[in-house]
Amino acid sequence: MTAAVQDAAPAWAVVVAAGQGRRMGEGPAKQFRPLRGHPVLRWSLAALLELKAIRRVALVLAPGVATPALDLEADDAARLLRVDGGAERMDSVLCGLEALAGAGAGEHDPVYVHDAARPCLSAAALRRLSVHAGHSEGALLALPMTDTVKRAGEAASASYCAETLDRSTLWRAQTPQVFPLGTLTAALSAARAQARLCSDEAQAMEWAGYRPRLVPGEARNLKITTPEDLSLADWFLQQSVPA
Template identity: 35%
Template sequence: MSKPRVVAIVPAAGVGSRMQADRPKQYLKINGKTILEHTIDSLISHPLIDSVIVAISKDDVFFETLGLHRKPVSVIEGGKERADSVLNGILQLNDTDWALVHDAARPCVDERDITNLMQVIDDTSVTGGILATPVRDTMKRLNATLSSDDKNIIAHTEERVGLWHALTPQLFPADLLRKALNEGLAKGENITDEASAMELAGYKVAMINGSPANIKVTHPADLPLASFYLQQKCTVR
């Protein structure tokens, strides 16, 4: 049997307010290219990814200036929330496709990690998977009963054994992910990523150990770190 088609979906309709910049964070430049360009280039260059769909805000004025129309990239209108943008992307896919969802602000993803993640397609014991890294730091839980005027007081220390940081890409059959997202949203569930929707729908999701360099650029302090990782990535190539 032939391999199913894998289509990357990049939700890029967010404004990235925590970056405190004059534009959405995906359009900030690192090493001469925008974060979004680095991200798309990483996906396009992977031999097992058939195409890339980018979901942008209807008010986006930056994407057209990138000249990405020269590459195999489709652009669609994103939604209010991440899940809405991903659903809009899945509507462009066939039921037999696999949707590989990747954050716009994760430009340092490694090709080898994507290849390892693709192995879940042939694993009949799971219904997709995500890249993740095990928690290495001591984890603290805040006291949730305190008011917003109180200082951050520790309630207790969480056991970190078995805790992982969820990363992207996250890879699932398009038809099942569409149903899981629709059902979760209809029930008012807190869907923070695609895996959470699949988990709520009762599916088994694999975690594939990925590189800790696959950071999400969220705060200004992340920019020089991402620049370093991208330079290292180019050196290895």
């Protein structure tokens, strides 16, 4: 494993692992698929737990789903707090935040929210993000767009290029994303009250009038979505984990 990321300020985390991942096809949900001898979830947790300032990690699973064998160090396993998730991602994150508040997290404490299906988070990227953990409007890992980006139109059953977008202002959001516990809870609660589904936590913060900082991420911090992504994640992990 990589060297531990040091940070003196106390922090907390939510790892969202309650989704079904239907684009993976038949078989277990993507976060439970095997990757180099462990579930994908284990790699995602272990990468985040390198930040030793994190006191507890709310591991949000679907109700009734048993916590899989994760083979974590004893100290890391003791930092996990198993939580039942909700119907949507934002509901699951709110469940995790509520559990952390009950475990002693303060309203202004930073909370890292990470996807269970991002197993290749590096210590360097996490360190860059941790520098901004105290920012009142939050921060997230993201990558600037490098490809030419098209907006699609629809004609009959086919899509066509309707417009080329200015990629100079476009970024691809990743996780972890970090926000003060109270602020994020209020933003997600407001979105839910308005029946607005956010695709990530930063979007809920944007709707609430905040401007989270963009912190350069890495291509290796991919999100497992299709079976092909598992092969790529395996390759990335080979570069940093002894065989």
